Amino acid sequence: MMIKPYARQAEEEEVASPLQWMDGDMSSPEGDDSVSLHRYKPGRVSQQARELGSEDAEEDEEDGEEGQEDENESKRRGPKKKRMTKARLERFRARRVKANARERSRMHGLNDALENLRSIMPCHSKTQKLSKIETLRLARNYICALSEALEGGLSTESRAFMETLCKGLSQPTTNLVAGCLQLGPAAGAGMRPDERHGIRPPPNPLSGVVSYTSPGLPSPPYGTFDSTHMLHLRAMKGRQYENHSPHEYNTGGVGTPPYDGPPTPPLSISSNLVTKQETSPHYPPPHHYSPSPVDQALYQTQNSYDVHSEGPYDSYHPPHMPPRQITPVYRD
DNA sequence: TAGGCCATCTGGTCCT
DNA sequence: AGGACCAGATGGCCTA
Numbered sequence: 001m002m003i004k005p006y007a008r009q010a011e012e013e014e015v016a017s018p019l020q021w022m023d024g025d026m027s028s029p030e031g032d033d034s035v036s037l038h039r040y041k042p043g044r045v046s047q048q049a050r051e052l053g054s055e056d057a058e059e060d061e062e063d064g065e066e067g068q069e070d071e072n073e074s075k076r077r078g079p080k081k082k083r084m085t086k087a088r089l090e091r092f093r094a095r096r097v098k099a100n101a102r103e104r105s106r107m108h109g110l111n112d113a114l115e116n117l118r119s120i121m122p123c124h125s126k127t128q129k130l131s132k133i134e135t136l137r138l139a140r141n142y143i144c145a146l147s148e149a150l151e152g153g154l155s156t157e158s159r160a161f162m163e164t165l166c167k168g169l170s171q172p173t174t175n176l177v178a179g180c181l182q183l184g185p186a187a188g189a190g191m192r193p194d195e196r197h198g199i200r201p202p203p204n205p206l207s208g209v210v211s212y213t214s215p216g217l218p219s220p221p222y223g224t225f226d227s228t229h230m231l232h233l234r235a236m237k238g239r240q241y242e243n244h245s246p247h248e249y250n251t252g253g254v255g256t257p258p259y260d261g262p263p264t265p266p267l268s269i270s271s272n273l274v275t276k277q278e279t280s281p282h283y284p285p286p287h288h289y290s291p292s293p294v295d296q297a298l299y300q301t302q303n304s305y306d307v308h309s310e311g312p313y314d315s316y317h318p319p320h321m322p323p324r325q326i327t328p329v330y331r332d
Numbered sequence: 333t334a335g336g337c338c339a340t341c342t343g344g345t346c347c348t
Numbered sequence: 349a350g351g352a353c354c355a356g357a358t359g360g361c362c363t364a
Contacts, residue, residue, distance in 0.1 A: 095350085100341060102351070107339075131337060 122165070123180025134173045141165045157181075 084092070118124060118135050122142055130138060145164040148154045154161055162181060166174045 096342080099343095099351085103342085103353090104340070106352075111339095133337090 123177055125176060125180075128172075128176055130173060130176070134170060137168050138165070138173065138177070141167050141169070 114132055114135055117139055118130055121130065121135065121138055124130075141164055144167075145154075145156075145161050148164060149156055149161060162178070165181070166177055169177065
């Protein structure tokens with residue numbers, strides 16, 4: 001049995017398909033469809049022109065619905081299809097044009113949201129953009145990892161944190177994350193030039209146990225790890241923390257980037273995690289930014305990690321990709 | 333060249 | 349009736 005592709009099947013069965021009469025440039029950049037030029041792919045024009053502007057279509061429009069169509073229609077089961085008069089066709093076409101425009105803008109909105117999500121991921125690379133699916137996976141893992149870090153005292157530099165972060169990711173994305181999260185003394189390899197000296201990263205609590213650094217690790221295309229993304233710390237920068245209780249940091253106050261989604265419930269941060277800065281052997285963090293109490297607290301928990309701890313998210317087994325050991329593969 | 337990713341069109345369904 | 353949402357189909361681009 002031959003299975004026809006959906007569209008072709010429709011084309012053959014729906015003899016009176018309105019598509020065949022459409023002759024306008026429904027979605028050309030110049031059309032009344034208001035396609036944004038910078039997103040428009042020229043390749044689409046030919047496809048639409050072929051579909052919409054064929055001579056057959058024009059002929060059909062001229063001839064009306066005669067001959068073999070009626071024969072086919074009489075044999076077809078189901079509700080009889082209304083004839084496409086010119087007026088109906090016009091309305092249909094206008095509706096379709098509008099619907100297409102809406103759909104495009106809807107998808108653009110979706111992509112914009114995805115782009116926002118990418119921008120707050122712990123690692124980002126200009127040359128290696130995360131795919132949509134990988135962005136969603138990484139976002140989920142990131143949330144899980146941060147939750148573990150907060151609730152379980154897990155270090156953001158621990159192996160468990162990395163494993164949570166990389167669960168179910170593709171190998172390239174895993175490598176990207178590993179490259180971004182280079183920790184320990186060799187971290188300079190993936191840092192921007194101005195970060196390579198002067199600021200010494202904290203000692204890696206896992207040195208000798210696990211390391212995601214590699215002498216041969218290339219600089220970008222691997223991205224950079226932006227610590228300020230931790231718990232949206234970037235948004236908190238510039239605030240005075242000393243006299244605030246921890247939960248205030250999640251209230252979306254001054255400096256919180258605009259967020260047009262539904263409000264998220266306040267994240268509970270146990271107060272013993274967020275304290276005034278104490279000197280820690282693992283502090284300051286590797287990057288040149290003003291650490292927030294939350295960030296500091298995360299660093300203070302470095303000695304309490306458990307390499308073998310299985311977080312509550314280990315049940316996460318992507319249906320198509322079983323969990324695996326993280327074995328970053330670096331390109332030469 | 334195959335496969336992955338993406339943008340777009342399209343028709344169906346549900347909701348207001 | 350019209351809009352939002354969804355999933356299938358299709359073709360372009362890119363990379364291994």
